[in-house]
Amino acid sequence: MLKTEEKVEAEKVNHCRKFYIAFKRFVFSFRLEEFIALIAFFPMAYLTIKAYLFFESQGDVPKLFVGDMQRLVVVVIVIIATYLIARFRSGWSFLRDILPLAYCLAIYTNLHDTVHFANPHDIHDSLIAIDQWLFGCQPCVWVQKFIQPWLTEIFSFCYMVFFLFAPVVALVLIVQGRKREFRETLVTVILCFYCGYILYVIFPAAPPRHTLVHMFTVNFDGTPISDVALKVMSVLPSKSRCAFPSLHAAVTLLSLMFAWKYTKITFWLMLPFCIGLFLSTVYLRHHYIIDLIAGWALAIPVYFYIPKFDRWWRKNMEIYSPENRIIF
Secondary structure, eight states: OHHHHHHHHHHHHHHHHHHHHHHHHHHTTSOHHHHHHHHHHHHHHHHHHHHHHHHHHTTOOOHHHHHHHHHHHHHHHHHHHHHHHHHHOGGGTHHHHHHHHHHHHHHHHHHHHHHHHHOOOOOHHHHHHHHHHHHSSOHHHHGGGGOOHHHHHHHHHHHHTGGGHHHHHHHHHHHTTOHHHHHHHHHHHHHHHHHHHHHHHHSOBOOHHHHTGGGOOOOOOSSHHHHHHHHHHHTSOTTOOBOSSOHHHHHHHHHHHHHHHHOHHHHHHHHHHHHHHHHHHHHTTSOOHHHHHHHHHHHHHHHHHHHHHHHHHHHHHHHHOGGGOOOO
């Protein structure tokens, strides 16, 4: 009887061990950025559908949220197609290198519109109070005394090219044949975005252009680039809650750090535009100063720890899913 019980217990342990190994093989068949995208996709999809159904129940779905649903469908199709192509056509494996950034930005765009459906407890009053305590005023309001059409054009341009900074550094590295450095840069930036998404949900905050609108006495309209930027901003929902931390500050600083580490010429070429972006976030009323500080504070540990995390992940891929291991 005892031997039978021991045998049953041993079979249970063996079954659990097999399940554990099978689970690890599944997890580590994905690259780190792919697995994080998979995890992030489901809450994003839930919030997108929740927002759409809410407005549908009100009898009027804004075009913005119709676009979110369309983007959701496109992301699903692209993910499936990319997975099949990358798995069965090795010559197309570069898609696995570059498309996770596209997934990341698509998730960012949808989350930007729907954070308030995840957490309605805003903290922007606290951010306003912190800026007031630090500077004795609201920097976004104070800086309007310097508004000039030519300055608005420069800052609008710097703000709009934000999404190019990290890809430019990555592109330089891949052209140089430095695939390991290319991957380190891109994966770190992608995971920085995801860290920011989590913080958006924990700390929802509307930007100054909404919360301090009653204090602004100068408008930006009247110049070509700023007019385009204003049109882009006008389609965002009034309940947008993605101010804290500033991912513009975090990702731009990361891009500069990797450029300094691997391609200093690129660093010096990017630096004026990056400084312009930091200044533009306040000048154009997109962020509080404390948002920038939080963004820079996020970038620093991400820069040091995400590459280590990715190396650990790749070692496990070699053990549990060697056919998917990354070869440099």
